[in-house]
Amino acid sequence: MIIILDETVTEEQIKHVADKVAQLGLQTSISRGTYRTVIGVIGDETKLQSAPLAAIPGVAEVLPVMPAYKLASKQAHPKPTIIEVGPVKIGGGHLAMIAGPCAVESPERMESIAKSVRAAGANIFRGGAFKPRTSPYSFQGLGEEGLKILRDVGARHGMPVVTEVVDPRHVDLVCEYADMIQLGARNMQNFVLLTEVGRTNKPVLMKRGMSATVQDFLMSAEYIMAQGNSNVVLCERGVKGFDPATRNTFDVALVPQIHKLSHLPIIVDPSHATGRPELIPACALAGVAAGADGVHIEVHDKPEEAMSDGPQALLPQQYAELMDQIRKVAAAVGKQIG
Incomplete structure (x- = not known):
């Protein structure tokens, strides 16, 4: 100092x-x-x-001479950290391809989506059982029933599963079913929830808050790591901008910036960043080219019937085509999909 x-x-x-x-x-x-x-x-x-x-x-x-986020900083851990989610590795040249619907729906629908994204090359299946929604009248998720569906479908297709936790009281319940815990943008600075998640041994996928600075983002990761859980994967999902042309502003420059400051892996979520299916492929490829350690994409076989965020989901065929392109970009930058 x-x-x-x-x-x-x-x-x-x-x-x-x-x-x-x-x-x-x-x-x-x-x-x-x-x-x-x-x-x-x-x-x-x-x-x-x-x-x-x-x-x-x-x-x-x-x-201060050292950054406030000491555990998350590159000074504390010069080499990139590799996070393991079941058999899937994230970071250090390994890409996480996370795909699935916004919300867990019926077993039949989840089975259909999981089958298609797995065939396309996705290695982690996602779906929300607890949904933090802007309106109290919107679909809030299926709760524990949704967790059971997600767990069963993921197991049948050989994919670890990730789902969001929104309440400290649900952390233990989510840990029973999920291989990875997701913290959404609205909860990036929910310090009580960060502390509870930090006391688990589960890998954590933490999304950037809608108005969070780089330091805010890394300090939230520090909250988790300070409790003993160092298995944190960061996620750029867009920040609030002034232009309504897209849902958020996709900050692809955050990817190399995080790699310069921290040893933690970072993935991109172009679905929430743009909210527009026609923009998702380009932003996903840009993220991988910039050095992202994975891509998080919402996929639904019938978006018009989706219970949450249907308009921003890719169709299974669109996702398969994008995966072919991602493989080419990944190979060009020296990364691989497990």
């Missing part, structure tokens, strides 16, 4: 700041410039997190 002092700081104030740091068991290195004096702090910065150094007279600014 670096403590920048005021231009008018006195020698007595400099000594007072140094003494305060020393009381915390840390060392100081004082550098006197022409206009500013800077105190470098050497040691465990976590001891300073609760110390109000900026309130000490003479202090202008306190700057």
Whole structure:
């Protein structure tokens, strides 16, 4: 940590700041410039997190050298982390192809969709049993019945399953059925839920909040990791923009940025990012080309009958065609679909 002092700081104030740091068991290195004096702090910065150094007279600014998201940072773990979801690997050159309907529906419908996406090359099946909806009158999911359907269909087709948890009280229940827990955009900063999920040993797919900065995103991952669960996969699903032409604004630049700052894998979700089926293929390919560790796409065999987000789902044939294109781009950037 670096403590920048005021231009008018006195020698007595400099000594007072140094003494305060020393009381915390840390060392100081004082550098006197022409206009500013800077105190470098050497040691465990976590001891300073609760110390109000900026309130000490003479202090202008306190700057951390290490990022606040220490566990999620690349400094903590220089090599890319590979997350295992059943037999599927995510990160380190391995791509997760997550596909399925927005919401879990009837067993027959789920069976039909799972069969088609599995044949196309998807390796993780998705579907929401608990649905956080903007309107309280919209379909909220089938609950535990939906979890059972998802689990049974995934097992029959040899695919691990991922589903969303929206309530801390449901974490244990979802863990009974799911191979991977999803945290939606609305819950990215639900810190109680993040803490509960962090206490599990399940891989976590965390979507970026609709207005979240890169630091917000990584700090939410830090919440999970601080509880002992380091199996976090990040997901770019678009942020709120001013243009209603698309559902959200797809921030493909986030992918290489996350890889520069963190060791955690990151996938893209062009379905929620655009909300328009005709834009999904191009955005999915752009994500893989930018270095994404997977693609999350909503697929439905009869979108007009879907119980949630039907208009943004690809048809099975469209998904199969896209998978053929993704394989080519993946090969070009040195990645593979397990």
